[in-house]
Amino acid sequence: MADCQETLNELERFLDSELSPVRVAEVIGHLKGCSDCQGAYEFHSELRTIIKTKAQNEDLPKGFLDRLLGCFGDEVLGAD
Amino acid sequence: MGARENFTTDAMQYAPQLFATAMRMTRNRADAEDLVQETFLKGWRAFGSYQEGTNLRAWLFRIMTNTFINKYNAQQRRPQESELDDVEELFLFRRMGAFDQSKINQSAEDQMFQLFTDDEVKNAIEALPETFRIPVLLSDVDGFTYKEIAEMLDIPIGTVMSRLHRGRKAMQKMLYEYAKDRGLVDESLLDPQD
Incomplete structure (x- = not known):
């Protein structure tokens, strides 16, 4: 069973889904029994969602998709 | 021709994600638009080296990231x-x-x-x-x-x-x-x- 410090140290890789299944099980095991670490996990998980959602919130320029489709024209082939 | 048509349709679905990331990379709307267009042009030209079934999204982001780094001389290897x-x-x-x-x-x-x-x-x-x-x-x-x-x-x-x-x-x-x-x-x- 992982302790608080180990769990917090691995929280970032846990949130990145980069831990081995064994370590994932250990982190989850600790989170279930520790409300402090569970709070840290929930906070960072929500922060990730906020950053991802807000950073991606971008209106496309007018006519942009049409201009992009123009990139696929035949005249482009072999133009290099 | 079918493979090329698939490529076009599949690539277009990533345009909004590529544009949002290009905005954060270049910090500028006109440059972001140029960067995504250049990415699509390069992707289209390099179509021959793209193998269907490989991760198209990662492939396009890789092209865009490298285009950005080369174009803006963004330093990657030795951070200060x-x-x-x-x-x-x-x-x-x-x-x-x-x-x-x-x-x-x-x-x-x-x-x-x-x-x-x-x-x-x-x-x-x-x-x-x-x-x-x-x-x-x-x-x-x-x-x-x-x-x-x-x-x-x-x-x-x-x-x-x-x-x-x-x-x-x-x-x-x-x-x-x-x-x-x-x-x-x-x-x-x-x-x-x-």
Whole structure:
């Protein structure tokens, strides 16, 4: 069973889904029994969602998709 | 012809994601538009080397990232250690108690979501030096794995991890400073032992 410090140290890789299944099980095991670490996990998980959602919130320029489709024209082939 | 048509349709679905990331990379709408267009042109020309079934999304982001780095001479290999202040672990989490609840008129559920504006989140990312900003974008915003990011940037996985770690902490500090500037923080509420 992982302790608080180990769990917090691995929280970032846990949130990145980069831990081995064994370590994932250990982190989850600790989170279930520790409300402090569970709070840290929930906070960072929500922060990730906020950053991802807000950073991606971008209106496309007018006519942009049409201009992009123009990139696929035949005249482009072999133009290099 | 079928494969080319598939490629066109499949590539177009990633245009909004590529554009949002290009905005955070270039910090400029006209440059972001150019960058995505250049990515699509290069992708179309390199179609012969693209094998159907490989990850098209990662392939396009790789082209875009490399185009950005080459075009803007963005340094990736040797970050200046002095570029980012070292920020303590769990920086923002440890300061959440300082947010003055009376100034935040939201239900508990979406409180944190409303706490930081879209512009603040975008600015916090864009303020990061490129060596940190690009890995953070590719991971936090676009969801690529350490391995994929390491391959895109041609740096070791350990370097990806350390840049993500430092970049994320710096971003948290900036978000906190923005909230402080807006008067949402009362530091006297912080437990002194924190």
